[in-house]
Amino acid sequence: MDPVRLEEKLLQYAEAGQLGPVRNLLQARINQEISLDINWTGNVRSAFGWTALHLASHFGHKDVVEELLKAGADMNLQNGSGDTALHEAALAGRKEAVLLLLRYDACATVINSKSQVPRDLTTDDEITTMLEAAERREERRLEEKLLEAARDGDSTVLSQLLSRRRPPDIHCRDLMGNTPLHCAASRRQKLCVFKLLRSGASPYLRNKNDQSVFDLASSDEIRLLLEGTTVAFSVSRFEGPLWKKSNILGWRSHWIVLQDGELSWYRNQLNHIKRGCSLLNRSSCFLDIGLNPLTFKIARIMLLLQVYFILPVFTFQVAETCQQKLETQVSIFHSMCEHSKSDSCSSHHFFMLSCFFHFSIRTSLPAPMFSRNDVCIWSILKKCIGMELSKITMPVVFNEPLSFLQRLTEYMEHTYLIHQANTSSNSIERMKCIASFAVSAVASQWERTGKPFNPLLGETFEVVRDDLGFRWMSEQVSHHPPVSAFHAEGVNSDFVFHGSIYPKLKFWGKSVEAEPKGIITLELPKHNEAYTWTNPTCCVHNIIVGQLWIEQYGNVEVINHKTGERCILTFKSCGLFGKELHKVEGYILDKSKKKVCAIYGKWTECLYTVDSATFDSHKKADKKSVEEKKSNKQVSVDEEPEEMPLPEAETVQVIPGSELVWKISPRPANSAQFYAFTTFAMQLNEMDESMEQVLPRTDCRLRPDIRAMENGDIDKASAEKKRLEEKQRGARKNRSKSSDEWKTRWFQQGPNPHNGAQDWLYSGGYWDRNYAQAPDIY
Structure with a gap:
């Protein structure tokens, strides 16, 4: 068959969304049975230069788009109008096609012939949000x-x-x-x-x-x-009067300055001198404003002159910045008005707070972490084997400058996965995103060997991130056992995420194990769905001698209570030689417990999904090769993996036909200096003076011991930690002598509405900003 005819047929199949014929052509191309250019433009829409990917994206044929992308179609190829496939998908409002193209790293900043990026072509809010995020990333x-x-x-x-x-x-x-x-x-x-x-x-x-x-x-x-001087040769500065003739005014004198290859014109020398005032970027101005009225008047005139000359230089820059900020706040306000069901007070406070807390986000801590090499932890822990670690008083040097409530907030670092789930109309696709979100919640724990501060009873923490589309609040609802409850919701009420965590910690001689008991729930009102799961067990090894390292192990079951679908994930333990370190794998099952697809990867790197049959065959082949290697080696099974050197972390071996669902954000270059924090974690304890007026006095940011440790004052942090613990013990002792009982402020204990398990549920009212009854715990 004529190759051109094949390519024309590919365009026709892509436009009609005929997945089978498209797949057959692409498979024949892979098998080298035919010669097929998948980026070809033929007689169909030739005036516009549309490829098969343009057509499939425009008409929203998601499966066809995915097949073309897997086959290597150029997603950034522009047609005759300068539009890419992402332009066409955005213009036609094809959310799933847009999301798929972005997953394959389609460029969201390509400009068409009308100077428009894909975001300029859509009227859909969700597509706009996705494209804005992609633009920021690009x-x-x-x-x-x-x-x-x-x-x-x-x-x-x-x-x-x-x-x-x-x-x-x-x-x-x-x-x-x-x-x-x-x-x-x-x-x-x-x-x-x-x-x-x-x-x-x-x-x-x-x-x-x-x-x-x-x-x-x-x-x-x-x-x-x-300084403006060329190294190779010296160019002199020339200035002076020069006569110039115009047709109307005739000959006129100008003051000319020639410097650095630039010719500047001024009406006279005085204008040139005034212009120089705006170029004194490195100068310092000292004003002596005393009590003498004459001195004050002269100083005021000097200040006005300075503003007069310098202001024009910055006017356009300042105006542009203000306009961008104003547009952002207006878009938030419009979005809230469109999605608000009532003029609630909490919505008003939410909007005000998101505008109020707009400040530059830091990318480092005020002081680097302390060295723990000089402290012998064995002298503290050797008497505590078998005890709960929450009852052991540890030196503050083994902490990190965050409360456990703040550590919980790191669940929200990859909130975009929830937004992706909301945009999908397929429940299996939603399960892929939610399962990936459950795995991403523990990703920030990699190399985080510092212990977060134990929250005080009644301690709270809040985060409002309109850029990520959520607000979060949490409270320490119990001290013994230590239970932390949290509640988060989307900016547009598009999701609710809540749960309670009881971190049961045990010391086992050479390791510390943390079992995070408690139910985590995610609700998607748009689809009337609720998902529940529990976190895996975390273990810190070599706490006595050797290099500290962390692993997650255990099973995590994510359940969709509406459809009956579930994702069963296995966090693998290290194994004898560390081959399984950080690995996660499992299956998504439908309500009849039939495998729909497999999910695999590493909780420290990324997750992929693939057809379950392909995954099983790959595992069998991998297992066979491992057994062959083992038969040629003598292995001692009595040796403990904790005492063995761990291999370097290897990247995930991608199975052909896999789809990337989640990839971890790279950590900043200075992460090792600052407790192995992610960029998101570094921002959690940041606070400026304006926030202090709005936050309740129980907020973690106001804890003096955490603030002192963050600022590098280890002695003050230790003293404040001891003082707070004594104050908490004294308050508990006083309550035991009286009939007063501690009452939680923002959460009430009750059954989880989806699985009936005992849980702590948000009782509401926090965002009304009425904190008059907040206890004095610091």
Whole structure:
């Protein structure tokens, strides 16, 4: 058959959504039975240059889109109008196609012939949210490339990035607050410094250590370049009067300045001097405003002059920033109005708080962690074998500067999985996302060997993240046993996530085991579904001698109480040689307990789904190869894995035909210095002065021992921890002498509405901001 006819048929099948014929053609192409260009544009819609992927995406044929993507179709190929497949899916409001394209890393910032990105073409709020998130991710990826090119001196990549139609922010920053110009200047990348300056990079911005580019310049040549002097040859500055003729006014005198290859025109020399005031970026102005009325008047005039000359330089930048912030808040307000069922007070406070708590999110802690090498933990724990760890008083150096309530909040780091589940119309697809969310909840525990502070009775914590689409509050509802209850909800009331955790800790000589008892529940009102599960067991090894390492093991069963579908996941223990370390695998079963698909990966890296038959055959082949290797080796089974050196973590072996469901966000470069925190974790205890006026006095951010440890004052943290524990014991003793009983403020104990298990349920009222009855626990 003529190859062109095959490709035309592919376009026709893709437009009609005929999965079988499309799959047959692609399979024949893989088997090299036919020659087929899957990115071909033929007679069908030839004027527009549409490919098969364009057509399938436009008409919302999700399965066809997925087959084409698996076959390697170019998802960023533009048609005659400059539209990609993502443009077409967004324009037609095909949510599932948009989500699928984004999963395969389709670029959300491609501009068509009308200067529109995919987000500009859709009117669907959920698609807009997904595309905005993808745009932010793409922008940050380009910014990281720009920073890396500046550090490495790769002028070719730097030029390519800066010459894009939508170049990355030239003043983007790394974790230390350094701009690309900081990076290039500190590493003597002269050509990169020159190109950045020519592209408008400012050398006057400062990093988190209050250093400008001039402070980091590592050579005199770089400093001269920053000052505007060319290294290879010296160019003089010329200025003076010059006569210029116009047709109407005739000859007129101008003051001309020629410097650095730029010719500037001024009406007279005075205007040039005034213009110079706005260029004094590195100057300092000292005003002596005393009691003398004349001195005050002169100082006021000086201040007004300074504002007059400098303000125009920044007006457009400030206006643009304010406009972006205002548009964000207006979009939040409109979204709340559209989804609100009543003019509730809590919705009002939620909106006000999200606007009120808008501040720059930090990417590091105020002080690095302390070394634990000088403290002998064995002297403390040798008398505590078999005891509950929650009853053992540990030195504060073994803590991390977070309360357990804040640690629980890290469940929400990958909230986008819940939003993806909400957009899917297929219950199995939703189960994939929810199961991945359950696994991602423990991902932040990797290498987190510090113990969170035990919450005090009545302690609370709240987070409002309109950028991630949720708000969260939690309370310590019991001290013995320690029980923490939490309740989170979507910005648009699109989900409810709640539960209670009783971390039962045990010390077993060489390891500490944490069994997080309690039910976790996720409700999706849009689909009238509820999911429940429990977390796996966490174990910290080598706490006496050797390098600390963490593993998760046990079974996790995620149940959809509406459809009867469930996902049974197995967190594998390390094994003899660490081969199974961090691995997670399981199956999604329908209500008749038939395997629908398999899910596998590592809780420290990523998760994939694949057909269950393919997964089983792959496991059998893998098991056979392992047995063959074992037959050639002598293995001692008496040796304990904890005493054996662990292998380096290997990436997940991807089975052909697999679909990526979740991938962990990379940790910041300075994570090891700050308790192995993720970027999300570093933000949890951040607080500014404005927040203190709104938060209840029981909030974790106000705990003096955690704040002291975060600031690097270990002695104060230890003293405050001891004081708080004594105060809590004294309060409990006083309650035992009287008839007063402790009453929880925001949660009530009762049966879980979906499985009947004992649980702590949110009683409401927290977001009304009435904290008059909040106890004084600090």
